[in-house]
Amino acid sequence: MSNPIYLAIDTPYLDNAQALANSAKNHIGGIKLGLEFFCANGHHGVHEMGKIGLPIFLDLKLHDIPNTVAKAVQSLNMLSAAILTVHASGGRAMMEDAKAAAGSNIKVVGVTVLTSMDDHDLNRVGVEDNPHDQVRRLADLASEAGLDGIVCSGQEVKTAHQRWKDGFFVVPGLRPAGSAVGDQKRIVTPRQARDDGASILVIGRPISAAENPDEAARAIVGSL
Numbered sequence: 102m103s104n105p106i107y108l109a110i111d112t113p114y115l116d117n118a119q120a121l122a123n124s125a126k127n128h129i130g131g132i133k134l135g136l137e138f139f140c141a142n143g144h145h146g147v148h149e150m151g152k153i154g155l156p157i158f159l160d161l162k163l164h165d166i167p168n169t170v171a172k173a174v175q176s177l178n179m180l181s182a183a184i185l186t187v188h189a190s191g192g193r194a195m196m197e198d199a200k201a202a203a204g205s206n207i208k209v210v211g212v213t214v215l216t217s218m219d220d221h222d223l224n225r226v227g228v229e230d231n232p233h234d235q236v237r238r239l240a241d242l243a244s245e246a247g248l249d250g251i252v253c254s255g256q257e258v259k260t261a262h263q264r265w266k267d268g269f270f271v272v273p274g275l276r277p278a279g280s281a282v283g284d285q286k287r288i289v290t291p292r293q294a295r296d297d298g299a300s301i302l303v304i305g306r307p308i309s310a311a312e313n314p315d316e317a318a319r320a321i322v323g324s325l
């Protein structure tokens with residue numbers, strides 16, 4: 102079994118990102134670069150991180166009209182990322198065009214309901230369904246649009262996996278027992294997410310903020 106852990110590297114500093122990835126690289130399966138890193142370092146930064154030799158998950162959560170998202174995806178293809186995110190709430194046409202624009206080796210996955218949101222937060226943006234139902238709705242839409250999978254919390258991944266047998270399920274919002282929760286609201290342990298059908302586990306601060314990131318990553322691998 103390959104290592105399912107993608108280390109979320111959320112920093113604007115390329116040297117810090119390289120140091121963190123290099124320190125934990127023997128106990129992770131990939132590197133996730135998000136908006137904080139990409140806005141500061143762009144294509145050059147992604148190229149440099151690629152030299153570490155692990156698959157790159159480019160988490161840019163694209164969300165715009167279909168034409169704009171498709172053109173943005175085309176501009177990212179040269180980076181040879183393994184995984185790319187768009188917001189599923191951008192709609193079916195946007196997801197279809199994103200997938201059509203992506204290189205054949207990139208998995209395009211739809212972010213459903215951010216793990217930092219609970220029922221109340223969803224209601225405040227006009228969604229009356231609870232996170233579970235909204236994830237199910239957006240997972241069905243992502244599947245219809247031809248995406249490879251979705252991003253959801255570990256609280257929904259079991260149901261999503263049952264409905265979409267060959268879907269690819271990215272699960273963030275993971276906290277080993279006893280670690281700081283921070284801004285996340287729908288959390289489970291890495292082990293729980295894995296058991297419930299997560300394809301990959303996105304983990305940031307429980308590793309990056311640890312005194313010894315390599316040791317923290319190794320301990321999480323051991324818990325799976």
Ligand SMILES: O=C(O)c1cc(=O)[nH]c(=O)n1[C@@H]1O[C@H](COP(=O)(O)O)[C@@H](O)[C@H]1O
Pocket residue numbers: 109110111135160186212214215216217252253273274275283285303304305306307
């Ligand atoms: O798409 C994501 O990766 C993502 C979706 C989501 O719903 N929640 C979420 O936390 N993430 C990302 O997963 C990472 C979680 O980081 P930690 O909370 O530090 O483990 C961050 O880089 C977030 O941008």
